[in-house]
Amino acid sequence: MIQDQVITLRQNRFVIPIKASSRGKVKGIVHDQSSSGVTVFIEPIETVELNNRIASLEAEEKQEIRRVLLELTTLVRTYRFDIEETIVGLGELDFINGKTKLSERWQCQQPNITDRRAFNLLKARHPLLLLQHEHDRDQVVPTTIHLDEDTSTLLITGPNTGGKTVSLKTVGLLMLMVQAGLHIPVEKDSEVCVFDAIFADIGDMQSIEQNLSTFSSHIQHIVKVLEKADERSLVLLDELGAGTDPAEGASLGIAILEYLDGVKAKCMATTHHDALKSYAYTHPRTINACVEFDVNTLSPTYHLLFGVPGKSNAFIIAERLGLPEHIIQRAHSLMDEDVLRVDQLIRKLTSDSEEMERKKAEIESRHRGVLRLEKETDRLLLEAEKERxxxxxxxxxxxxxxxxxxxxxxxxxxxxxxxxxxxxxxxxxxxxxxxxxxxxxxxxxxxxxxxxxxxxxxxxxxxxxxxxxxxxxxxxxxxxxxxxxxxxxxxxxxxxxxxxxxxxxxxxxxKAEVSSRPKVSVADRSGNPADTQHVPVELVIVGKRVDDALDLVNSYLDQAFLSGLPSVGIVHGIGTGTLKKAVSGFLQTHPHVVKYAVDSQNYGMTNVELVQK
Known part of the structure; x- marks a missing residue:
C-alpha cells in the first residue's frame, strides 16, 4: 500500500507516498501525485491538526523575524549619514589600495606632470599586454614614445603586425590612467601632460546593420573628432586614409592632419601611404616614425624609430603567412622602378637610424661612466681636502x-x-x-x-x-x-x-684648467663682438627650443662675422631632426653665410662658411 518508507513534504505539509491503487484505504487529503500517476501523496487525517499547528508556528516565526528586522532597521536609520560617510571613505580607501597593488604588480612609476604640451613615455608597456603576461612581464616589449612641444603630429608607418596600433593604444590608455590618478608602466623620469579630451579612431567599425563600410565608418568618427578637437586635445588616428582609393585617401589624410595642426591639437596617426610620409618630411611640426623590422629574422621588434618612415614589408609578411612564392615574385615584377628606389632609400634610412641609435646608446653608456668617474673624483677630492x-x-x-x-x-x-x-x-x-x-x-x-x-x-x-x-x-x-x-x-x-x-x-x-681653445658654450656669447678671443668656434644649441635656438644662432653669426672668423660650427644634435631642419632653413637666407653643410664626422653639427669683411 505505501509506495516508499519515507515521509516527504508537499505544499509545506508532511505527506505519505501511497500507491494510487490503494488511495481509498488511507483516509486523508491528497496534495499531489507523481508524474506517472502511480503514486499519490496523502496527508493522513490523523496528522492534519499537527500540520496545522506547524504552519501556525511558522507564521508566528516569520512575524517575529519581521518585527526584529524592523526594530534593527529603525536603530540603523538613526546612524544613516554616519554609515554612508563610512561607506564612501571605505570605498576611497579600497580604491587607493587597489591602485597601490596594481602599481606594485606592474612595477609602475609616477610620471612627472608638465604644463608644457608634450609627453615622453620611457619604455612604456601596454596595460592589457601586461595583464596577459603578468607572470613574465619581459615578454611585453617596452617602447619609448615622445612628442615635444614644437611638434604637433607623430606619423607612424611600418609593416602590419609591427605594433603601430599598439603604440597608439598604449599612449591613449596611459594618458587616461594618469588622469585617473594611477601610476603607469613606464621608466622613471617619464613626462606627461594633461589633456582635456582624448579622441581615438582605432579599428574597423564597418556595420551591415547601419550600412557602413570601413571607409565611411572611419570618416563618420573622424567628423565627430574634428568638431571637438582643440589645443587641449590628443587625437589618435589608426590607418589614416585607408579603405578607399590610395591617392584620394592620402589627400584626405593630409587635409585632416593640416586641420588638426591648425587647431593646435596633438595627433598620433598610423598609415601606409607614401604621400603622408612625404608630408611628414616637408611639414615643420610633423615627424616620421616607424616600427622597427628585423630583416634578418623577418619579424618586427616592436620598437619605434624616430625621424625615418617605415616600409610596409607586405611581401615579407605575406610570405611568412604562407602566400605562394611564385605569387610574391610576380608582385615584385609588377612594382614600379620608382617605388623600388623609394623602398631601397627607406631601407637605407632605417639602417642608418638603427646605427645612430646604437651609437647613441653607446655614447650614453660612456657618458654615464664618465659621470661615475667624476663623482668618484669629487669624492676623493673631498676626502683629500678633509684629510689635509x-x-x-x-x-x-x-x-x-x-x-x-x-x-x-x-x-x-x-x-x-x-x-x-x-x-x-x-x-x-x-x-x-x-x-x-x-x-x-x-x-x-x-x-x-x-x-x-x-x-x-x-x-x-x-x-x-x-x-x-x-x-x-x-x-x-x-x-x-x-x-x-x-x-x-x-x-x-x-x-x-x-x-x-x-x-x-x-x-x-x-682651479679651472686653462685651454688654448675657446670653451664651446652658449654662455661665451656675452663677450665683445669685435674680440675674437670671446667668440667660440662652435655654438651649442642642443636641447633649446627652435625659436630660442634661432635667436642664439643669429646673434652668434653676427659676432663671428664682426670678429672675422672664416668658419664656425653649430652643434644642434641628432634627435628627431627638428632643430637641424630649422637651422638649415635659417642659414639658407642669412646674409653672413656663404655655404653650409652637415659635418661628415659628426652628424649632430653643421659647418658654416662665413662672408669675409
Missing amino acids: QAILDRALEESKKIVDRAIKQSQDVLRTLPAKNREQGREQVKTLHREAADIRKKLNKAQRSQKAARSSPSQKQKIAVGAKVRITDFGQIGSVLQLSKDGKQAEIQVGMMRLELPVQQLSLVQ
Whole structure:
C-alpha cells in the first residue's frame, strides 16, 4: 500500500507516498501525485491538526523575524549619514589600495606632470599586454614614445603586425590612467601632460546593420573628432586614409592632419601611404616614425624609430603567412622602378637610424661612466681636502701643546735654580714667555684662517668658470658653469643638478684648467663682438627650443662675422631632426653665410662658411 518508507513534504505539509491503487484505504487529503500517476501523496487525517499547528508556528516565526528586522532597521536609520560617510571613505580607501597593488604588480612609476604640451613615455608597456603576461612581464616589449612641444603630429608607418596600433593604444590608455590618478608602466623620469579630451579612431567599425563600410565608418568618427578637437586635445588616428582609393585617401589624410595642426591639437596617426610620409618630411611640426623590422629574422621588434618612415614589408609578411612564392615574385615584377628606389632609400634610412641609435646608446653608456668617474673624483677630492684640513688642525694643536710644555718646563727649571740666579733666570723666562705668547697668537691666527678658508673662497685664488668648488653648506663638490657680471653669483653643476648660489658659499677645490681653445658654450656669447678671443668656434644649441635656438644662432653669426672668423660650427644634435631642419632653413637666407653643410664626422653639427669683411 505505501509506495516508499519515507515521509516527504508537499505544499509545506508532511505527506505519505501511497500507491494510487490503494488511495481509498488511507483516509486523508491528497496534495499531489507523481508524474506517472502511480503514486499519490496523502496527508493522513490523523496528522492534519499537527500540520496545522506547524504552519501556525511558522507564521508566528516569520512575524517575529519581521518585527526584529524592523526594530534593527529603525536603530540603523538613526546612524544613516554616519554609515554612508563610512561607506564612501571605505570605498576611497579600497580604491587607493587597489591602485597601490596594481602599481606594485606592474612595477609602475609616477610620471612627472608638465604644463608644457608634450609627453615622453620611457619604455612604456601596454596595460592589457601586461595583464596577459603578468607572470613574465619581459615578454611585453617596452617602447619609448615622445612628442615635444614644437611638434604637433607623430606619423607612424611600418609593416602590419609591427605594433603601430599598439603604440597608439598604449599612449591613449596611459594618458587616461594618469588622469585617473594611477601610476603607469613606464621608466622613471617619464613626462606627461594633461589633456582635456582624448579622441581615438582605432579599428574597423564597418556595420551591415547601419550600412557602413570601413571607409565611411572611419570618416563618420573622424567628423565627430574634428568638431571637438582643440589645443587641449590628443587625437589618435589608426590607418589614416585607408579603405578607399590610395591617392584620394592620402589627400584626405593630409587635409585632416593640416586641420588638426591648425587647431593646435596633438595627433598620433598610423598609415601606409607614401604621400603622408612625404608630408611628414616637408611639414615643420610633423615627424616620421616607424616600427622597427628585423630583416634578418623577418619579424618586427616592436620598437619605434624616430625621424625615418617605415616600409610596409607586405611581401615579407605575406610570405611568412604562407602566400605562394611564385605569387610574391610576380608582385615584385609588377612594382614600379620608382617605388623600388623609394623602398631601397627607406631601407637605407632605417639602417642608418638603427646605427645612430646604437651609437647613441653607446655614447650614453660612456657618458654615464664618465659621470661615475667624476663623482668618484669629487669624492676623493673631498676626502683629500678633509684629510689635509685634519692634518693642519692636528699640527696646529700639537704646536700649541709644544709651546705650552716649553713654558711649563721653563717655570719648573726656574724653581730649581739657586736664589742668587733666580732673578736673572726670571728675566730670561719672561722673554721666553713673550716669544711663546707671540707664537701662540700666530698659531691661533693660522687656525682661524684655516676655518675661514672653509667657509669663504680664497682671496688669492679667485673662483673662475671651470673650477671645482665645494658648497660649504652641503659639502658637495661641483663645477662652475657661469659667473654673474658682478661675480657674486655662480651657476654650479652638481651631478645632474644645476644650482645658482652666492660665491661666498663656495670654496675653491681645484682651479679651472686653462685651454688654448675657446670653451664651446652658449654662455661665451656675452663677450665683445669685435674680440675674437670671446667668440667660440662652435655654438651649442642642443636641447633649446627652435625659436630660442634661432635667436642664439643669429646673434652668434653676427659676432663671428664682426670678429672675422672664416668658419664656425653649430652643434644642434641628432634627435628627431627638428632643430637641424630649422637651422638649415635659417642659414639658407642669412646674409653672413656663404655655404653650409652637415659635418661628415659628426652628424649632430653643421659647418658654416662665413662672408669675409
